[in-house]
Amino acid sequence: MSLSATSEVSIEEIPPVGSTGVTGLAPRPDSSPSSRWPQWFQQDQQKAWETFTTLRQPKRNDEPWRFANLKAIDLSDFQLAGPVQDPAALIRRSEGLSKTCAKMIFANDEMIHRDAQGLPNNVLLIPLDQAACEHEDLFRKSFMSSEVRLGSKKFSALHRARLSTGAFLHVPKNVVIEHPIEIWYWVEGEQASIFPHTLIVLEEGASATVIDRFVSAHNERSLAIAVNDLMLGGNSRLTYVGVQNWSDKVTAFHLNTTEVEKDATSTALQMNFGGSYVRGESDSHLLGEGSRSVMLSVNPASGTREIDQRTFQDHFAPRATSDLLYHNSLADSSRTIFAGLIKVEEAAHETDAYQKVRNLMLSDEAEANSMPGLEILADNVRCTHGATSGEVNEDELFYMMARGIPAKQAAQLIVRGFFGTVLERLENEHLQTHLGTLLDRKLNL
Amino acid sequence: MSAPATSTLSIRDLHASIGEKPILKGLSLEIPKGEVHAIMGKNGAGKSTLAKIMAGHPDYTVTSGDVLLDGESILGMEPDVRARLGLFLAFQYPMEIPGVTIANFIRAALQARLPQGEELEATEYYAKLYAKMDALSVPRNFTSRSVNEGFSGGEKKRCEILQMAMLEPSYAVLDETDSGLDIDALKIVSAGVNALRGPNIGMLVITHYQRLLDYIVPDKVHVMSDGRIIHSGDKELALKLEAQGYDWVEKEYADAQSAL
Numbered sequence: 001m002s003l004s005a006t007s008e009v010s011i012e013e014i015p016p017v018g019s020t021g022v023t024g025l026a027p028r029p030d031s032s033p034s035s036r037w038p039q040w041f042q043q044d045q046q047k048a049w050e051t052f053t054t055l056r057q058p059k060r061n062d063e064p065w066r067f068a069n070l071k072a073i074d075l076s077d078f079q080l081a082g083p084v085q086d087p088a089a090l091i092r093r094s095e096g097l098s099k100t101c102a103k104m105i106f107a108n109d110e111m112i113h114r115d116a117q118g119l120p121n122n123v124l125l126i127p128l129d130q131a132a133c134e135h136e137d138l139f140r141k142s143f144m145s146s147e148v149r150l151g152s153k154k155f156s157a158l159h160r161a162r163l164s165t166g167a168f169l170h171v172p173k174n175v176v177i178e179h180p181i182e183i184w185y186w187v188e189g190e191q192a193s194i195f196p197h198t199l200i201v202l203e204e205g206a207s208a209t210v211i212d213r214f215v216s217a218h219n220e221r222s223l224a225i226a227v228n229d230l231m232l233g234g235n236s237r238l239t240y241v242g243v244q245n246w247s248d249k250v251t252a253f254h255l256n257t258t259e260v261e262k263d264a265t266s267t268a269l270q271m272n273f274g275g276s277y278v279r280g281e282s283d284s285h286l287l288g289e290g291s292r293s294v295m296l297s298v299n300p301a302s303g304t305r306e307i308d309q310r311t312f313q314d315h316f317a318p319r320a321t322s323d324l325l326y327h328n329s330l331a332d333s334s335r336t337i338f339a340g341l342i343k344v345e346e347a348a349h350e351t352d353a354y355q356k357v358r359n360l361m362l363s364d365e366a367e368a369n370s371m372p373g374l375e376i377l378a379d380n381v382r383c384t385h386g387a388t389s390g391e392v393n394e395d396e397l398f399y400m401m402a403r404g405i406p407a408k409q410a411a412q413l414i415v416r417g418f419f420g421t422v423l424e425r426l427e428n429e430h431l432q433t434h435l436g437t438l439l440d441r442k443l444n445l
Numbered sequence: 446m447s448a449p450a451t452s453t454l455s456i457r458d459l460h461a462s463i464g465e466k467p468i469l470k471g472l473s474l475e476i477p478k479g480e481v482h483a484i485m486g487k488n489g490a491g492k493s494t495l496a497k498i499m500a501g502h503p504d505y506t507v508t509s510g511d512v513l514l515d516g517e518s519i520l521g522m523e524p525d526v527r528a529r530l531g532l533f534l535a536f537q538y539p540m541e542i543p544g545v546t547i548a549n550f551i552r553a554a555l556q557a558r559l560p561q562g563e564e565l566e567a568t569e570y571y572a573k574l575y576a577k578m579d580a581l582s583v584p585r586n587f588t589s590r591s592v593n594e595g596f597s598g599g600e601k602k603r604c605e606i607l608q609m610a611m612l613e614p615s616y617a618v619l620d621e622t623d624s625g626l627d628i629d630a631l632k633i634v635s636a637g638v639n640a641l642r643g644p645n646i647g648m649l650v651i652t653h654y655q656r657l658l659d660y661i662v663p664d665k666v667h668v669m670s671d672g673r674i675i676h677s678g679d680k681e682l683a684l685k686l687e688a689q690g691y692d693w694v695e696k697e698y699a700d701a702q703s704a705l
């Protein structure tokens with residue numbers, strides 16, 4: 001059964017998505033022989049499929065799904081994506097940063113382009129399935145290795161079960177990659193499903209900047225369950241940006257895990273420009289002393305878009321810092337949900353943990369829900385958290401208009417500035433300028 | 446009237462209130478192009494209210510009277526329209542606009558003055574911006590800082606004058622541009638204002654310290670009290686107010702009123 005938008009069926013009546021529900025996503029009976037994955041991983045995928053079918057669909061009273069539109073996560077009429085029609089056209093359309101040192105392009109879960117010439121010799125940027133075959137230990141150690149804790153266990157299991165390929169980046173000890181690596185994930189097809197995956201492993205002292213770009217080939221209703229795992233060895237530096245630009249009809253999951261070892265710094269930004277329902281889960285583990293995780297998100301929501309974000313800042317080690325800053329602007333009848341937990345485990349004394357969510361309300365019909373949370377088991381910690389909602393400040397608007405800027409444009413500039421303060425946190429001018437241009441385009445500036 | 450109606454900023458018997466509270470109570474003033482007028486008055490006299498009403502702040506209601514810019518009533522116009530007609534207000538308390546850089550802000554303001562489809566020339570724009578910044582001793586790296594965010598009082602005021610220099614208004618109202626300035630900053634800001642003086646601009650300088658008027662020497666000085674101009678004179682009046690305070694003017698005005 002599928003539900004149309006106007007259906008009156010209550011949430012409880014949605015059938016469990018099981019072997020009967022998601023036939024379009026079930027493993028093909030003839031799959032195994034031609035698979036690029038090693039045998040052990042295929043078995044793993046079998047198990048994941050069972051997990052997926054066993055776990056029940058989230059219900060309204062499930063805490064991790066509070067306020068979420070559960071109709072949006074009924075996946076029963078999605079299919080596995082077939083090959084794209086014109087890969088060359090998508091490669092041409094994959095125009096992002098002016099200066100990159102490597103690029104990978106995936107379309108409907110097939111790699112259609114790879115250019116890794118600009119990378120230092122010993123850096124690996126290869127398809128995930130190749131990594132599983134050729135670097136089994138490394139892959140096993142880092143691939144989806146931690147528990148899914150923010151609600152999407154079932155969808156994460158589906159991801160694992162249906163994973164076809166993805167990007168695997170391994171940067172050896174003390175290797176610094178200067179320019180960004182850009183990875184594109186395209187989806188094409190009405191009801192098509194894809195499972196993008198970026199796995200980044202930085203060894204001790206390594207440094208890299210990676211941009212994932214999520215794009216629809218056409219204005220189609222598709223499903224994406226994307227995973228990124230960021231594994232930072234001691235004293236490493238990672239800047240990761242996800243630019244989500246799906247069509248306005250897409251149901252998308254973006255599930256992140258970040259593990260940060262001693263004195264390493266992860267700065268991760270998720271920008272959500274598209275999608276109909278977008279579920280973001282971001283789980284940071286501060287594992288090493290002095291580690292740091294900066295968690296950023298920029299969400300200009302409009303239309304009927306729903307952006308549903310759940311976060312976890314889990315401090316295991318002393319003197320670590322986590323710093324979350326999410327900015328949402330809500331136009332039309334868009335919705336945002338934010339639920340974030342800061343947890344300071346017993347050993348994590350002298351923790352600095354910050355969490356700030358700001359909702360800029362641009363319409364009376366829009367709705368922002370914020371649920372910040374705090375659990376502190378250690379002494380001597382500094383934690384602040386808070387969520388604010390407000391409209392465009394009238395005095396700021398007047399000030400700009402008094403300079404001759406028309407009201408509408410003044411408001412757009414204020415919104416642009418509101419997001420600009422998040423981009424500044426990347427501390428990377430080149431990236432900031434590029435992402436700023438994308439924002440300008442999104443906000444019609 | 447000394448100047449033809451087509452080149453003055455003219456405030457005529459202006460009454461205005463905020464909510465139910467009347468603040469301007471029949472204020473008239475005439476600022477011809479080429480002149481600098483000063484308004485002095487105690488805190489709470491209504492000086493900032495006058496400035497904001499001229500600029501079109503939505504919180505105030507004009508109950509009667511008019512404001513004419515070069516003979517045209519501007520009261521029904523949106524603030525941005527008034528600004529593009531040539532009116533500029535240097536704010537007593539400039540707003541902070543997080544994430545909007547000074548360069549982008551001023552560029553948007555200039556761009557708004559160009560005909561549809563015409564783009565501001567970037568090289569010329571920056572050349573001009575840097576020249577004006579240098580003249581006002583505003584460090585060049587301020588272009589990439591957010592408007593007024595984290596600025597000192599003096600930096601904010603200098604930034605207001607920078608905007609005025611870039612926008613080249615035909616009438617400018619400067620509201621307490623001297624407040625919060627040390628003597629060096631005051632000299633820089635005054636020099637910046639004086640550089641803009643000329644036959645094509647009329648200025649209204651609001652202050653409650655005579656000190657500013659040593660540097661920006663006005664053609665006329667008006668005393669404002671309780672929403673009205675109660676006395677006008679030449680630049681010597683400012684010195685007298687500094688020496689003797691406002692009580693004598695207020696008393697003179699009250700006596701004159703009761704004599705009516």
Ligand SMILES: Nc1ncnc2c1ncn2[C@@H]1O[C@H](COP(=O)(O)OP(=O)(O)O)[C@@H](O)[C@H]1O
Pocket residue numbers: 463466468486487488489490491492493494495504
């Ligand atoms: N937003 C407001 N709400 C209520 N009263 C106001 C407001 N703004 C100004 N006033 C009142 O109007 C009077 C004039 O204020 P203002 O114009 O700021 O004076 P000045 O600039 O001369 O010090 C004061 O009594 C002040 O309290």
Ligand SMILES: [Mg+2]
Pocket residue numbers: 492493494537620621
């Ligand atoms: Mg004032």
